[in-house]
Every structure is written in C-alpha cells, then in structure tokens.
Amino acid sequence: MSALALFLATAAMAQVEEPQEGSTMNQPVRKPLELAWEQTEVGEFSENVPYVYQRNADVMYYHTIWRTIDLREKMNHPLYFPQETRGTWRSLAQVIMDAIDIDHPEKTEADGVLPVYTDEFCTNYTSREGVRASLAEVHTIDSLDEETFEVVGQKQIVEKYQARQILMYRVKEIWFFDKKRSVLEVRILEIEPMLQVEREVGNAGPPMPGQEEEEEVQTVKAWKRLGYIMYDELRPYLVKQEMYNPKNNAQRLSLDDVLTWKREFSSFIYQEQNVYNNRQIDEYIANARDQRIESERITEKIRSFEHDLWEF
Numbered sequence: 104m105s106a107l108a109l110f111l112a113t114a115a116m117a118q119v120e121e122p123q124e125g126s127t128m129n130q131p132v133r134k135p136l137e138l139a140w141e142q143t144e145v146g147e148f149s150e151n152v153p154y155v156y157q158r159n160a161d162v163m164y165y166h167t168i169w170r171t172i173d174l175r176e177k178m179n180h181p182l183y184f185p186q187e188t189r190g191t192w193r194s195l196a197q198v199i200m201d202a203i204d205i206d207h208p209e210k211t212e213a214d215g216v217l218p219v220y221t222d223e224f225c226t227n228y229t230s231r232e233g234v235r236a237s238l239a240e241v242h243t244i245d246s247l248d249e250e251t252f253e254v255v256g257q258k259q260i261v262e263k264y265q266a267r268q269i270l271m272y273r274v275k276e277i278w279f280f281d282k283k284r285s286v287l288e289v290r291i292l293e294i295e296p297m298l299q300v301e302r303e304v305g306n307a308g309p310p311m312p313g314q315e316e317e318e319e320v321q322t323v324k325a326w327k328r329l330g331y332i333m334y335d336e337l338r339p340y341l342v343k344q345e346m347y348n349p350k351n352n353a354q355r356l357s358l359d360d361v362l363t364w365k366r367e368f369s370s371f372i373y374q375e376q377n378v379y380n381n382r383q384i385d386e387y388i389a390n391a392r393d394q395r396i397e398s399e400r401i402t403e404k405i406r407s408f409e410h411d412l413w414e415f
Contacts, residue, residue, distance in 0.1 A: 135190035165279035
C-alpha cells in the first residue's frame, strides 16, 4: 500500500505544468543554434564607430541631397530579408520597428525607445498614438447575426502593418569637403521608412450612356509614410544587428557598417537642395528614364567638385 502511494506521489510530481505568461520557462535556454562551432573569440557588436570630429570652419563646401533606397532591387535584398525574424537575423525594417517598440504604448522617449519625428529636421516628436496609428489601419466591416446572418451593425478591425511591408527608404544626407583633411565625406541626417499598403478605390466619373451605374471597387498599391527618424539616434540599434554578407558570411558586418561606412546599397537621388524651395526631380522632369539621368548628373557634379580641386 505504501509502495502504491509513493508511486502516485511521484507521478503527480512528474506532471509538467503549462508555463504561465511571463514565466522564465518561456525563455530560451541558449543562444540560437546557427553554427557548428562556438564563437568564443568573437563577441557581440557593442557600439558604433564614432564620426571624425568635424569643425565648421573646415567645411569649405557642402551639398544636401535626398535619395531613395528601393528594397525591391536585388542589391538591396540583404537589407530586406529575412521577412520574419529567424534566430539572430533581422531585417532593417524589423530593427526599426523593434526599436520603436509600439507594442508597449506606455513607453516614451525617456524610456529608451526610438523617437519618430513629424518633420525632416527632426524637431517635433510624433506622439506614441500617432506612431501606432501610422503602423496600423482600421477596417470597418458589417456585423452579422449568428442565426439569421442579417446585418445588425458594424465593427472595426485593426490590421497591424508588418516589417515586410517597408519596401523603400527615403534618406536625407549631406556631402561636404573638409579642407583640413582634404576629403569628401557623406553623412546621413535622417531616414524615412515607406510602407506599401493596399487601398480600395471606386470608379470615378458618371457612367457612360446606356450603362447602369455600378460602383466598382479596385485595390491599388500606395505608399504610406512611417515618419522621420534621426539617423544618429538609429545607429546604436543598427550596430547591434549583424547583417547577412553575400560575399563572405564569415566576415561579420553590422547594419551600421553597411549603411554608414561601406554604403553597400543601390539608390538614386530624387531631390537636391535648390533655390526652387527644394523641388523634386519629378516636378520638372516627367520621364522616368530622364529622371535617372538627372540623378546621375547630380552625383557626378558632387564628384567633379573634389576632382577639380587636384592638379595632375
């Protein structure tokens, strides 16, 4: 009898309880298994490489431009993939969304979350409610009765945007020449993620003679702005994220290395600082091919400034 009681007690203790939410049982027991060996001599990326101190008196020339980084181009795929977090790998968009940490709306900029601004000069904060609204879309649908399936009202469904929907970045940067070091350098000032979303639009205009008036709803793709992010505030998050290196995966690269120093991405200029209140290229050139030619002309103009300073 005592043996039976001991067996029942042991079996009861051996039952595994479901881990509660927030329990340490949900935490990973080790780092993600990605390599066949242990990286004992290589640690995590700690902090970004600081810029060289720049005196205002040494800047003899500077030019501000705006460029577009299209993640649909093949060269920019390392910035777009993986679409979902896999182990320690995250895309640039996922790093930005994790840094904003919109899942915890009670946090503010004082708690260490990445701030988002309303203007390109990064002077006014976007409220947490505003950022959360820009990362979600509210759909209104009919509410049906469970028995008769009749429309009894309407309800709203909140659809959160995903990191994979960020397919483009608009970047503001400044090119300048330092006469003391005799170098032409570039520094990114701010970055603006662009989400590709779907919009429903109806037919425009009255019906043709002899046709009945029918409302046709079509789904079109549109761009939605997330907001402006100061690049210097984003760099501490970029330096901690290792990026896939298509040339040699053993050569560790962070997102900060690729965007700030190596600049291994494909882009084109869509605006330069000008006297016409910063008009964009597509405002005075309609053809897409000629817009790219104009972008190359602006790039060559900046390069030629440095080239013309030297004598051969």
